[in-house]
Amino acid sequence: MKIIEVREQVRPPLKRCAELVLSGIKYRLFRASVTVVIIALAVAFLMTMLSESLITRRVAEAIEVQTAPRRLLQYWVARLSTVPDTRQFNDILASVPKGSDGWLELAAWGNLTDDQLSRLVDVAKRQQVYMAFLDGLSEGKRRVLADRARGEEILALFVDKSGSDSRSVKLRDDRLAEFWTGLDKMNERFPTELDEFKQFLRDWYATIEHRAAIIASHKKAIEKLNEPGGPLYNRRVTEFLAGADAAALKLLAEDVSGFRMSAGDLETVSRQAALVEDADRIERMLASGMVKAKIAKDRREKTTDVNAEMLFEALETDKGAKWFVELTDKSKGLKLQILTLERLRAAAQVAKDLLADKKPGAGVDASLLRDARDVARIADSQLIKEEWANHRKLDVKQATAQDLLEKLTLEEKTEEDEKKWIESASWLVNLLGRITPMEPLGMTVGEVKNVAMARLNESRLAETEASVSQMATKAGFLGFSSRTIWLLVVSFLVCVVGIANAMLMSVTERFREIATMKCLGATDGFIMISFVLESCMQGIAGSAMGLALGFLLGTTRTWAKYGWMAMQSLPGLDILWAGALSVVLGILISALAAVYPAWVAARLAPMEAMRIE
Amino acid sequence: MTDSPTKTATEAKGAATQRAVIIRTRNLQKHYQMGLVVTKALRGIDVELYRSEFICVMGPSGSGKSTFFNMVGGLDSPTSGRVFIDEVDVAQLNAIELAFLRCRKIGYIFQTYNLVQYMTSLENVTVPMAFAGVSADEARERGMALLDLVGLKDRWFHKPIEMSGGQQQRTAIARAMANNPSVLLCDEPTGNLDLKTGGEIHNLLKRLNEERNVTIICATHDHRLISMADRIMWIRDGMIERLADRSEVKVQTGAIGGVEDE
Numbered sequence: 001m002k003i004i005e006v007r008e009q010v011r012p013p014l015k016r017c018a019e020l021v022l023s024g025i026k027y028r029l030f031r032a033s034v035t036v037v038i039i040a041l042a043v044a045f046l047m048t049m050l051s052e053s054l055i056t057r058r059v060a061e062a063i064e065v066q067t068a069p070r071r072l073l074q075y076w077v078a079r080l081s082t083v084p085d086t087r088q089f090n091d092i093l094a095s096v097p098k099g100s101d102g103w104l105e106l107a108a109w110g111n112l113t114d115d116q117l118s119r120l121v122d123v124a125k126r127q128q129v130y131m132a133f134l135d136g137l138s139e140g141k142r143r144v145l146a147d148r149a150r151g152e153e154i155l156a157l158f159v160d161k162s163g164s165d166s167r168s169v170k171l172r173d174d175r176l177a178e179f180w181t182g183l184d185k186m187n188e189r190f191p192t193e194l195d196e197f198k199q200f201l202r203d204w205y206a207t208i209e210h211r212a213a214i215i216a217s218h219k220k221a222i223e224k225l226n227e228p229g230g231p232l233y234n235r236r237v238t239e240f241l242a243g244a245d246a247a248a249l250k251l252l253a254e255d256v257s258g259f260r261m262s263a264g265d266l267e268t269v270s271r272q273a274a275l276v277e278d279a280d281r282i283e284r285m286l287a288s289g290m291v292k293a294k295i296a297k298d299r300r301e302k303t304t305d306v307n308a309e310m311l312f313e314a315l316e317t318d319k320g321a322k323w324f325v326e327l328t329d330k331s332k333g334l335k336l337q338i339l340t341l342e343r344l345r346a347a348a349q350v351a352k353d354l355l356a357d358k359k360p361g362a363g364v365d366a367s368l369l370r371d372a373r374d375v376a377r378i379a380d381s382q383l384i385k386e387e388w389a390n391h392r393k394l395d396v397k398q399a400t401a402q403d404l405l406e407k408l409t410l411e412e413k414t415e416e417d418e419k420k421w422i423e424s425a426s427w428l429v430n431l432l433g434r435i436t437p438m439e440p441l442g443m444t445v446g447e448v449k450n451v452a453m454a455r456l457n458e459s460r461l462a463e464t465e466a467s468v469s470q471m472a473t474k475a476g477f478l479g480f481s482s483r484t485i486w487l488l489v490v491s492f493l494v495c496v497v498g499i500a501n502a503m504l505m506s507v508t509e510r511f512r513e514i515a516t517m518k519c520l521g522a523t524d525g526f527i528m529i530s531f532v533l534e535s536c537m538q539g540i541a542g543s544a545m546g547l548a549l550g551f552l553l554g555t556t557r558t559w560a561k562y563g564w565m566a567m568q569s570l571p572g573l574d575i576l577w578a579g580a581l582s583v584v585l586g587i588l589i590s591a592l593a594a595v596y597p598a599w600v601a602a603r604l605a606p607m608e609a610m611r612i613e
Numbered sequence: 614m615t616d617s618p619t620k621t622a623t624e625a626k627g628a629a630t631q632r633a634v635i636i637r638t639r640n641l642q643k644h645y646q647m648g649l650v651v652t653k654a655l656r657g658i659d660v661e662l663y664r665s666e667f668i669c670v671m672g673p674s675g676s677g678k679s680t681f682f683n684m685v686g687g688l689d690s691p692t693s694g695r696v697f698i699d700e701v702d703v704a705q706l707n708a709i710e711l712a713f714l715r716c717r718k719i720g721y722i723f724q725t726y727n728l729v730q731y732m733t734s735l736e737n738v739t740v741p742m743a744f745a746g747v748s749a750d751e752a753r754e755r756g757m758a759l760l761d762l763v764g765l766k767d768r769w770f771h772k773p774i775e776m777s778g779g780q781q782q783r784t785a786i787a788r789a790m791a792n793n794p795s796v797l798l799c800d801e802p803t804g805n806l807d808l809k810t811g812g813e814i815h816n817l818l819k820r821l822n823e824e825r826n827v828t829i830i831c832a833t834h835d836h837r838l839i840s841m842a843d844r845i846m847w848i849r850d851g852m853i854e855r856l857a858d859r860s861e862v863k864v865q866t867g868a869i870g871g872v873e874d875e
Contacts, residue, residue, distance in 0.1 A: 012743045027731030516727040519688065520788070521716020521744035523709055606715065607688040609727055610679060610800055 011526055014533075021534045028506065032538055035502045035590075039542025040549060042495035043586040046488055047550025048557070050578035053480060055558040058569040060468045067461055072265060073272040077237045079259070080225060083218045086152050089211070090131070093124035101260040108258045109217030110210050120210055123203050130155070130200065133191050145182050159205045169202040221258055238280075241273035278451045281441065282315065282324075283308045289434030290327065309459065315452035321445045328441040330383035334432060341425045343371065348408035351376035355401055378432070379404045387431055404428075464562045492585070496593040503535060503597035507604075514601050515609035524602040531598035532591055539590030543583040550582065551575065633664040634700075635795055635828050636685055641694035643680050643851075654680040656851035657694065664795070665826035667819065669839050672848035678832055679800070681848060685830065686721065686798045687714050699795060716744050720789025720827075722799040726781040728773040734760065734784040735769035741791040759787040763817060779810035786817060790827075797821065799831040803838070815841060 012020075025032045078084075084092060096102045098118070107117050134142070134154055146154045158179070160170040176198070183190055190197065225232040231240050231251060240248070249266050252259040261269070285291050286308060295314050296303040314320040350364055350372035364372070378384055379401040389399035407424035410417045443451070480488075507514070514527060558566040643655040654677045662668055662685075672678040683689035684696050687703050696703040698718060706714060715721075728737050735756050742752040760766050763783040773781050782802060789797055799818065803811035819841050822829045831838060839845060845862055847854040 012746075016743055016749075023731050023736075512725070512727060513729055516721075516723070516729070517740070518712070519686075519715055519721045519727075520741040521712050521792075523712045523744075526744070605689065607683045607686075609721070609723060610683065610688075 011523060014529075017526070017530055017533060018537075021530050021537060024530075025534060025537060031502060031506060032534075035499055035535075035538045036542040036545065038495055038498040038502075039539055039586050039590055040545040042491045042589070043543045043546025043582050044550035044553065045491050045546075046585065047547055047579065047582045048554040049480065049484060049488065050582065051551055051554030051575055052558055054571050054574045054578060055555065055566050055569065056468055056562075058571045058574075059464065059558070059562050059565050062565060062569045063461055063465050063468060067458075067465065069268045069272045070458065073238070073241070073269050073276070076241065076261070076265075076269050079218075080222065080232065080237050080241075083215055083222065087131070089215065090124050090127055090152075093121055093211075094128050096121060101262055105258060105260045106214055109221070110214040112210060112214075116210060119203070120207050123200070123207050126200050127155075127204060129191050130197070137188065141186055141188070144186075145179055155201060155204060158201055169205045171198055171201055217258070225252075238273040238276045241269055242277040244270045244273070275451060275454050278443065278447070279312075279455045281443075282448065282451060283311065285324075285328065285441070286311055288331075290331075291324070293434075294323075294327075309456075312452040312455050315448055316456060318445070318449065321449040321452065325441065325443065325445050325448055327383075330381065331435045334378055334381060334383065334435050341422070341429070344375070344425055344429070345409055345421070347371040347375045348379075348405050351379060352402070352405045352409065355380065355405070375405075375408075376401070378428075379408075383435070384428075384431070391427060460563070464565055467561055492589055496589055499535060499538075499590050499593035500596060503531065503594050504600065506534075507531070507597045507601045510601075511604065511608050512611070514604050515606050518604070518606035519609050527604075528598045528602040531601050532594045535590045535594030535598075536587055539587040540583075542590065543586030546586060547579050547583055551579065632666075634661045635664045635698070636660075636662040636830075637697040637700075638684070639695040639697075641681075641684055641696060642692050643677075643684065643689070644692045653851055655684070655691070658848075658851075658853055660846070660853060660856065662828060662830065665822065665828055666843045667822045667829045667841060668831070668844045668846060669842040670830060670832045670846045670848060671834070671839070672832075672854075676848045677851040678848050680851075682798060682800060682830075682832060686719055687711055712744075716741055717792045718795055720786075720791070720794040720797045722782070722785055722789050722797060722802045724801040724804040726773070726778070726785045726805075728781055728784060728788075730773055733770045733772055734765060734776070734780075734787075737773070737784055738788045738791055741788060745792050747792075755791070756787075759790055760784070762790070763787045777810070778806050779813060782806065782810075782814055783817065786814070786821070790821065790825075793825075794827065796828045796830060799829065799833070801832055801834070803833065803835055811835060812837060 083089075092102070093106070096106060098114075098121075103117065106112070106120075107114065110117070110120075112120070131151065134146075134151075137145070142150075142154075146157060149157055158172050158176050160172050163170040176194070180190075180194055192200075224230055227233065231248065244266060246263070246266075249261055249263070252261060286306065289303075291311070292303050292306045295301075295306045295310050298314065299306075299310060301310070315324055347368060350368060353359070354372055354376045384404070385399050385401065386396065388394070388404050389396045392399065394403075404424070407420065408428065410421040410424075441448070517527065555566065555570070638658050638660050641655055641658040642653070645652040645654055656677075658681065670678055670681065680689070684691055684703075685698075687696075687698060687706075690704055698714065701714070703711070703714070728734075729740065732740070735753065738756040738759055739747075739749075739752040742755065747755070757766060757769060760769050763786055765780060765783055765787070768776065768780065771780075773784070776784065786797075786802075797818070802818070803814050806814065815835070815838050818829055818831070818838075821827050831842070833839065839862075840859070842859055844856065844858055846856045
């Protein structure tokens, strides 16, 4: 018998294999495209989630930077108006960097050496850990352990106050033991061992006076600022900060109270405070009926619905800002002290003479003369004339001061005249009433516009911040919720099943073709590789489609949510990585899904080719 | 390939003792387990097929004819017994060696042609060459030569769907000849064709047999093909009923139809 002289069968190169597979795919394009769509959907879903999450994170970072001045201002306003509560104070202590302005400030207020303050900071850091644990307990458990005590009060429970001073601290061991066994029963794990906690309690109680001293100094400092002659006496904090300069800084730091603010912070804070002040001043103009009426008319809303947001939106344009500044200019000095309509008639009578350069008649006393001058000035003002023309539907040239005064001084000869007079007089009083709350603005058109823009920007930022914080602050993988991860996994599982099903059907359909190939010398490996390769090619096409679709969806969704910020902070490199991850995953998944069908195909007996259906 | 001296063949006709054996079977048996019932498709076949002969295998359906074909073609392994193809024991080959054998030693021709639908006829013909590691250029050249041989040179770019049954079968024959096999296994090659086209296929097979010395093993019911064969083998109930030279068949029965009709 001859020894087997059969050599190893040649496996066609991958290129040839790919060519064969490609022509096969072209032949069964419909089925292939269904598979491609399945992959595309799964990859698109992943890519949407990834890009959305990445963009959201970047937006959150951008917001963090952009809102820094606002937060700094809030911080300073809070510091200059109230002392922090114990919790806030502890956080401040725990996070103060050594040698910073904050450090120096605390040292000065508590009259502490660096070592003492270091110890205080150390205690505060340890306290943070314990407080976080105690806050994390449920209300019921806390009640059992510490009755009604909250926060630091719980710590105070364990100290025997009568027997302690800052040098030697006695602890209530009975209460501590009770607390400890209580925790045990609740299966709660305390962050440290009991001994460490005891040491902390001693340190904490020993430093309690220092803490109190700092708080007291802070309080005194605020009082000093607010006493007559102090910088905050009868002033808002922002009002003071808006105009703060180096002198004010010195005043804060040395003369008055020991608040220390760096020059850089001062610049930021005063700019931010000025913006707040300006915005407030503009917003107060909303009290004027004329402003409200104009905005309501432009936006087709009810006058009562007009709010600050609408006002700033109106002022954001050149036209709106110009109108606003002109209106406030024109309404300057349009104030009238007259209370009754009869008095108004008398004053108008005199005003007529004044405008005609006639000497006022006899019997005009000083106060009437003063009112008459007011009336004359008002009647002659541009704004009133315009409004009068509007009201009477007259040409602007016809609506003169004389015409208005004529109407205001109509004698009651007939009922008709009476009506007309009352109508005109009450119109004027009403109009003046609507104008009166306006105060001089003292801002240029450009300034108004800038303030409006900054203010709107801030409120948009706040809005975006709210929606971003929901997503960005979440822990875990890229801020995905467990639900999202679950959905992603399920979508890929469905994808695997879908591809496997399509490939299995393809294998069944091609039984004869596969068997023939085996008759022609194809090895099992070749059959297997060509099926996996086919799936991979579909995977590549699907992933590419999914990538584009997912990126588009993700960016559109974030754009809809965060607006222009999403586009400004597009994390290019991260997105690229996310895209690579999605594509690789898509291809891997499709290759994986094809393994079983490919195995079925490879196992097929070549004699199936002989079968005749 | 050197001729190995033939072993003492039990049924060897006197004239055949000097001829080279290409396929030899020894007590070939194949059983199929169908649930609890064991179907004995082949019940001990001992036969020697000679190099470059034209042999027709006949038998009613269910006779074990197809099973015999699968064994001889290296497509299936026997339950017991042995198959030697070119003196190589098929049962001892692993999957890859079997693939090698199918690729170069045997050409298959199916009743349903089994061309790959999405390939042109040239591509179909060159598929086995790709498996044999022939370079693309050489494959194209050889493929065109083979298409020329079967008379389809100017149709190399046609896909199976654009060709008639006869043309498809001729392409399939060209494909079976791709790696110059020693044996052509034809499973009712003209079963789906009309008389005239079938006749062309017969002539082509005969020509290959004569010009290229290819052994042709052909399962068929077609009288005209039988009349071209060197030998005829009848299989019934998994056994060889009869194995005879064509001349003997003519002498003994006088009419092929009589044999065929039973």
